[in-house]
Amino acid sequence: MGMGVASSSARRGKRSRRAAMAEINVTPLVDVMLVLLIIFMVTVTLPAVGVPVELPESRAAPVEEQPDQVTISIDRAGVIYIENEAVEAGRLPEALEALDRGGQPPLIVLRGDRSLDYGRVMRVMGELGRAGFTSISLVTDGSVTPP
Structure with missing residues (x-):
């Protein structure tokens, strides 16, 4: 043992x-x-676009980001930005023509300040439609109360 x-x-x-x-x-x-x-x-x-815009509130479903989307922002003063670059007044059609489409038009994500006139946003949307961009998503902040 x-x-x-x-x-x-x-x-x-x-x-x-x-x-x-x-x-x-x-x-x-x-x-x-x-x-x-x-x-x-x-x-x-973090937000993909650095243009400070106070978005309106909505209970809409969130928009899924796509790799080929183009973000257009309209700030409080009415200045239009494509991604982070300001577009000169009256030059939006030329700036839209310069966007690389790569076969089919990309998804446009439109961010407009809540203090903007509705007509200003509609004029930008009209130019987008005229340039052939038919898929446009409007971005808003989330809200918990119905209107």
């Missing part, structure tokens, strides 16, 4: 000297992955 205990302890001693440590510390890997996840979550939720 004593001999069995001695032999098992002798085996353990030999094995511990020969075998390499087989443990991997995954804590740094998990830390890095969590930081990357947080960075990804923050950058995804």
Whole structure:
């Protein structure tokens, strides 16, 4: 009986000297992955367009972003922006013609300030339709109360 205990302890001693440590510390890997996840979550939720526009409220379903969409914004002063670049007054048709269509017209996402005159937004939509952009989504802020 004593001999069995001695032999098992002798085996353990030999094995511990020969075998390499087989443990991997995954804590740094998990830390890095969590930081990357947080960075990804923050950058995804940032607005794609930097033009400050106070959007009207609506209970409409959110618009899904598409990779080839073009965002057109109209700020409080009535200045029109294609993505982040201002369009000179009266130059919207030329700016729309310059957009790369790549076969079919891209989805247009129209963001208009809530203080704008309805006619101003409709004139921009009319120019979009005249230029051949028929798929237009209007962007609003979410609302919890019905009108």
